[in-house]
Amino acid sequence: xxxxxxxxxxxxxxxxxxxxxxxxxxxxxxxxxxxxxxxxxxxxxxxxxxxxxxxxxxxxxxxxxxxxxxxxxxxxxxxxxxxxxxxxxxxxxxxxxxxxxxxxxxxxxxxxxxxxxxxxxxxxxxxxxxxxxxxxxxxxxxxxxxxxxxxxxxxxxxxxxxxxxxxxxx
Amino acid sequence: xxxxxxxxxxxxxxxxxxxxxxxxxxxxxxxxxxxxxxxxxxxxxxxxxxxxxxxxxxxxxxxxxxxxxxxxxxxxxxxxxxxxxxxxxxxxxxxxxxxxxxxxxxxxxxxxxxxxxxxxxxxxxxxxxxxxxxxxxxxxxxxxxxxxxxxxxxxxxxxxxxxxxxxxxx
Numbered sequence: 001x002x003x004x005x006x007x008x009x010x011x012x013x014x015x016x017x018x019x020x021x022x023x024x025x026x027x028x029x030x031x032x033x034x035x036x037x038x039x040x041x042x043x044x045x046x047x048x049x050x051x052x053x054x055x056x057x058x059x060x061x062x063x064x065x066x067x068x069x070x071x072x073x074x075x076x077x078x079x080x081x082x083x084x085x086x087x088x089x090x091x092x093x094x095x096x097x098x099x100x101x102x103x104x105x106x107x108x109x110x111x112x113x114x115x116x117x118x119x120x121x122x123x124x125x126x127x128x129x130x131x132x133x134x135x136x137x138x139x140x141x142x143x144x145x146x147x148x149x150x151x152x153x154x155x156x157x158x159x160x161x162x163x164x165x166x167x168x169x170x
Numbered sequence: 171x172x173x174x175x176x177x178x179x180x181x182x183x184x185x186x187x188x189x190x191x192x193x194x195x196x197x198x199x200x201x202x203x204x205x206x207x208x209x210x211x212x213x214x215x216x217x218x219x220x221x222x223x224x225x226x227x228x229x230x231x232x233x234x235x236x237x238x239x240x241x242x243x244x245x246x247x248x249x250x251x252x253x254x255x256x257x258x259x260x261x262x263x264x265x266x267x268x269x270x271x272x273x274x275x276x277x278x279x280x281x282x283x284x285x286x287x288x289x290x291x292x293x294x295x296x297x298x299x300x301x302x303x304x305x306x307x308x309x310x311x312x313x314x315x316x317x318x319x320x321x322x323x324x325x326x327x328x329x330x331x332x333x334x335x336x337x338x339x340x
Contacts, residue, residue: 050242051221051229059221059229070240072220072268085264091255098242098253 004131024137026146027162029153030120033131034111039118042109045121048099052165056080061092061099068092104168113149115142127167132156189310194307196316197332199323200290203301204281212279215291218269222335228297231262231269234278238262253295283319285312297337302326 043065050059050070060071068091071084087095105124106145110117123130133152137143156162213235220240230241238261241254257265275294279286286305293300301308303322307313326332 047316051223051227053221053223057221070265072265074268081268084266085257085261085263094255095240095242095253098244157223 003078024140024143026135026137026143026155027159028133028135028148028155028157030131030133030151030152031153034120034149034151037109037111040109040111042107044105044124045108046103046105047164048096048103049165049168050095050098052169058165061087061095063092070095086147104164114147116146118149118152122158123167130167132162141159194310196305196307196311196325196327197329198303198305198318198325198327200301200321201323204290204319204321204322207279207281208244210279212277212283214275215278216273216275217334218266218273219335219338220265220268224340228335231257231265233262238240240265256271258297272338274334284317285318288319288322300337303333326340 021073045062045064047060047062050061052058056074056076058071058073060073062069062071068087069084071082072086073083074081104127106127107119107124109120109122111120112118113135116137119134119136121132121134123132135146137146160166215232215234217230220231222228226244226246228241228243230300232239232241238257238259239254240257241252243253244251246266274297276291276297277294279292281288281290282288283305286307289304289306291302291304295304305316307316330336
C-alpha cells in the first residue's frame with residue numbers, strides 16, 4: 001500500500017477546470033501557547049521547494065511524521081490549484097537534495113477549537129521562536145463567524161513574510 | 171516492483187555537491203530520415219512541465235511508452251543537476267493536469283551509430299514535421315571525434331528554440 005492518498009484540490013477554478021469549495025484560510029500570530037499544547041496531536045514537518053515562481057507557483061516536498069509527499073500549487077487567493085501525491089521513501093530521498101537552500105522545519109500541533117482545528121506551527125532552525133496559527137474554513141460564513149480563543153494574537157493573513165515559501169528562502 | 175529506477179545525475183557540480191561525469195550532448199537537425207527508421211526501437215513520449223524557471227530549472231513529467239517519471243533539472247551546460255524518479259500511474263495522473271499548456275509529444279527512435287546511440291525525436295501535434303537528433307557523449311574526446319552519418323544535418327546544440335521547454339510553451 002504505497003499510496004494511501006492522492007489529494008487534488010481545485011479552489012474556485014476557471015471554467016475549464018473543476019470547481020470545488022473555495023479554500024479560505026486565516027493566519028494568526030500567538031499571544032501565548034494554548035494550555036497543554038504538547039498533549040495535542042503533533043508532527044514534525046520538514047519541507048523544501050523544488051521550484052517556486054510567479055503566481056503562487058510551488059512544487060513542494062514535505063515529510064510530515066513518516067508521510068512523504070510532493071505538492072504542486074499554483075494561483076493566489078481567488079483561484080488556486082493544488083495537487084498532491086504521496087511519495088515512497090526512495091522517491092522522496094532521490095528528490096530531496098534538490099531543495100537545499102529552500103527548506104524549513106516546524107512542529108505542527110492540531111488543536112481543536114469549537115468546530116475548527118487550529119493548526120499551530122512552531123518553527124525550528126533559523127526561525128526558532130516563530131509560532132503561527134492557521135485555520136481553514138469551509139465557507140465565508142464560517143470564516144466570518146470565527147471567534148478565536150484568547151491565546152490567538154494578530155491576524156497576519158496574506159502577509160508575505162509569514163508565507164512558508166518566504167520563510168524557506170530566508 | 172513499483173520503482174525500478176531512480177536516476178540521479180550530477181554533472182560537473184560545485185564543491186558542495188557530488189561530482190560525476192560531465193554531461194555532453196549535441197543536437198542536430200536531419201537532412202533526411204535514416205533508412206528503415208521504423209525498424210529501430212521507438213517509444214511515444216508525452217511530456218509536460220510543472221515548473222520552469224531561470225537557470226535551466228525544470229520540473230518535468232514524462233510518459234515514455236508505459237514508463238512514467240518526474241524529473242528535476244537545474245543548471246546550464248557547465249553545471250547541471252538532474253534527479254529523476256519513476257511514478258506510478260496514479261501518481262502521474264494526479265499531477266499531469268497541472269502541465270496543461272506546457273506539453274509536447276514526440277516519437278523517439280534509438281538509432282545505433284558506431285559506438286553511439288543517436289536519439290531521433292519526431293515531434294507531433296503543433297510541431298508536427300520537426301525532427302531533431304541528439305547524441306550524448308561520455309567525454310570531450312568522444313564528442314570531438316564524432317563522425318555523424320550523412321543524414322545528419324545542421325548542428326543546433328544549445329539553440330534555445332529547439333529546447334523542449336521552449337517547444338512545450340509555444
